[in-house]
Amino acid sequence: MKKLLAVLSATTALAAGAASAADVSPAIIFDMGGKFDKSFNESAYNGAEKFAKDSGVKYREFEITNEAQREQALRNMARRGSNVIAAAGFAQEEAMRTVAKEFPDVKFCIVDSAIEDVPNIRSYTFKEEEGSFLVGMIAALKSQTGKVGFVGGMDIPLIRNFGHGYEQGVKYVASGDEVFMNMTGTTPAAWTDPTKGAELAKSQFDRGADVVYAAAGATGLGVLQAAADAGKFSIGVDSNQNWIHPGSVLTSMVKRVDVAVYDCYNSAKDGSWKGGHEVLSLANSGVDFAMDDNNKPLISDEMLAKVNDAKAKIIAGTLKVEPYTP
């Protein structure tokens, strides 16, 4: 029996050794909010889909529905033979650290966390403040009342960072403008509470805001809905959400989670994958504001010119956007 086991393990070891760098078996784990949140997770999904289409390699997927599943999901993927596993969302960091130690040969990627000390984790973060700065400028340029709103999801430094960049963008255009900041909650339920999002947006409209920026996952859908109902403007986040309510969604702060996920898989495929921390910013198109046919009528050429000018300055480094520091 022992002998048989030894032979078996030798053959599996051989098989593993024989696998070339091109043999990737990717997996993705979405965070709470769900794969089709039209926002953060959906962007991650698009990245994985694009890789599957380009390379013809299928991927495994899992949607986290409660906190306790995180470690288990990662471990299951690794155990079933996935060798490059991407996880969307900062909340998966702890689970990933644990599981990455157990499977040193599996490549892990995480979006929205900065991990530098684990050799088999490649982490991606975004300069949300830069993209938010630009949509803040658009909000201030569009606002008639001089008051604009921000609705965040869960109250965490990451979301504060969106708000902080936004506020700087608003003040850059009109230093006297007022920015209302609201957070939906302090638990992960804050990502899936659209009625609360709508109430927060309504309360900001009541105070005079006429543009509201939602950085709140699926909760943001309620914010966009409330803006469309009230005839005000909203700004989407993560994915391009301009199409959800054309004529009301002013623009979207796109955060290219798809680029991060694609890069994770593709670098594993061509062998250039390495652990460490990647920062995606305006300069490498990791964040941007979305322009398409849905929002073209809402943004004048003059506005666009101003925003593009600031964008060039940020990329050149002559205009600094401060990140949020707790």
Added chain:
Amino acid sequence: MDNLNDIVTILASTVRLGTPLILCAIAGLFSERSGVVDMGLEGKMLGGAFLAASVAYLTGSPWLGLLAAIGFSIAISMLHGYACVTLNGDQVVTGVAINIMIAGFGPTFAFSWFNLGGRTPNLSGGQRFKDITLPLADTLKDVPVIGTIYDGLISGHNILVYVAFAVVPLSWWVLYKTRFGLRLRAVGENPSAVDVAGISVRGMRYQALVINGVLCGIAGAYLSTAHGAGFIRDMSAGKGYLALAALIFGKWKPGPTLAACLLFAFADAVQVRIQGVPLPFIGMVPSSFVQMIPYVLTVLVLAGFVGKSVGPKAAGIPYVKER
């Protein structure tokens, strides 16, 4: 005038947030008054929300959605009744089981029907209940005080909000002024006396559960097709449990229960409203502190003002005839 406007918007928000609580709490009131403890309010509401959104999306009519929600919710109520009225099962356990079952039911079906990861598509335009502007609201708008209150607080809600507020006096009338109400209350207090009088205890309890199902269904439809625009996993967010708390807090009476629901909703509305607003004398309050307000208020009121709250005597006890 600015202060009045602020107060009116907070109160309008209270009304919107309070509606599902009121409907659920009154639903619970009927079943508990008949002697069936209902922990399953949350689940029925969530299931109703899912069906309302799905049917409204597929047919384009929120009314059909509402009917579907009510139908589904009644069906779940009947299941509850079968388990704990007919089979004399434990009512609390059945209720919790319903909640767990529905929490998975909605997203699972939403996934297979719409392939949108456990949500329904966003509803738009005629697929939702619209806000109704009451007659004269526009003309009275500029009248000081009364106009502001009428236009901002009383007018401009969707039909289900008005339904919820009409349900409260109606249920008071049914419970205290009709023969049916008297029997219903008696079944919850002393079922053997009702049995001796020749009235079916089980029949009464089933009837109460039908009313319960109707109201929970309306609450669910409100969440997904009136206040919100589409079903999202766990969108009831504990409102069913909050309604149950309001029911206990309101001592199983329609009026006080309404007050309790509005108090909870008011705390939530205030919380939404004063977040990120500098307060006079205090300055900016951290948002986590503000988000604590509803819970602190609940504890304070429950501990300090309510006194002893005693439920219907026979609630939670399956009725078994002595043989």
